[in-house]
Amino acid sequence: MQKIYSIIGIGIGPFNLGLAALLEPVTDVSALFFDQTDEFDWHAGLMLQNTTLQDPFMGTDLVTMADPTSRYSFLNFLKQTGRLYRFLIRHDFYMLRREYNVYCKWVASQLNSCRFSHRVTGISYEEGLYVVTVKHTHTGLVQTYYAQKLVLGTGTQPVLPAFVNREVLPGVIHSSEYLPNKPALLQKGALTIIGSGQSAAEIFYDLLPETKNGFRLHWFTRSDRFFPMEHSKLTLEISSPDYISYFHRLSAAKKAEILTTQSSLSKGINGSLIDQIYDALYEMTVGGVLLPVELRSNCELQAIAQQQDGLYTLLLKQVQQQKEFSHTAPAVLMATGYKYHTPGCIAGIEHRIRRTSDGLLNVHRNYTVDVDNNSIFVQNAETHTHGFTTPDLSLGAHRNSWIINAVAGREVYVIDERIAYQDFGVAGVTASLEQLVLS
DSSP: OOOEEEEEEEOOSHHHHHHHHHHTTOTTOOEEEEOSSSSOOTTGGGOOTTOBOSSOHHHHSSSTTTOTTOTTSHHHHHHHTTOHHHHHHHTOSSOBHHHHHHHHHHHHTTOTTEEOSEEEEEEEEETTEEEEEEEETTTOOEEEEEEEEEEEOOOEEEOOOTTOOTTTOTTEEEGGGHHHHHHHHHHHTEEEEEOOSHHHHHHHHHHGGGGGGTOEEEEEOSSSSOOBOOOOHHHHGGGSHHHHHHHHTSOHHHHHHHHTTOHHHHSSBOHHHHHHHHHHHHHHTTTSOOOSEEEESSEEEEEEEEOTTSOEEEEEEETTTTEEEEEEESOEEEOOOEEEOOOGGGGGGGGGBOBOTTSOBOOOTTSBOBTTSSSEEESSOOHHHHOTTTTOGGGHHHHHHHHHHHHHTSOSSOOOOOOOSSOOSOOSOOOOHHHHHHO
């Protein structure tokens, strides 16, 4: 008889990997996770030598904020690999991005529930169960699995402006492709970077030493400044479970409005990296040395065209002056972020999925999107319903606690609902001024 799993996960990024790790000791919940890649490899194109994650290790590891005693914690990884004391002496709470990737590989290698090189090709819903069809990417073997619940963790995909057609603009790449293309970019002699966030800054800083050898570096951003991520402590409470619950109860229009005001909370640059960039520029220009470097804010990219000589012409607008100008570049790197795309494999269960009037996933507070609010969970697909912290690694264990408790039908992991000192909303019915005066 075919085994029926409690839950099957599609995709094995950090969030579903954390879910698999937290589920491993839960013996009454059976789980499988599939990913079409051959191994875990997180943002391989941006594994720069010295870059760190943007939150302290306790929050960004896979399990600690749900279960500090888990053997899959980052601290245990350091202990098991002989680096715990070295990490202590390093005296820095921010783990290297490369080491985070190694840590996740270490966790994945111990979990029998994680199946790489398996592509989910289709899902249907039959007699109360989800029927998942999976194809091995090397052998071609097709198998069918059954589950009571699903969790979609296929992640976000790189975003390019609609006017960028990669087929006719081969020299225009996304920041996620940086490292494999770095040697070719250096041979071009110049690079123009578009974007205002962490990836743009990291790539600019990585290439800055090359300008000593005549490499030309241009950085344009639409924002009005090269702004830092806001990390003051009371502001960080906006990334709390308290705020998620408050935000989820707001109207869709109000949520969309609020998200437009929160760029400095999620899309800025580490303040320390901004300082490093400035200090490097200062040191490199001692004695009046002129660097082939250009930084411009308030510049919106409107179009790119390729010239007959292979160069690219960028049409930009200085948004405050409302003046258009052009810029020529042999190569362009777009640090334009990522966006969630619904995986094609769920077309067969579309009738089970709730959507908003504009076609977005209608995500319930418990991270479900199915019509019954209890069987299809999503990871990193709910920014429009749960707020800017959706892709934040530090909230992964919190979301996974919700999912595990729902799947198990009991409290497996205690969910911290109230952690902020501040209140985000007003409870109950608001009295009118006239009622208050009369009372």
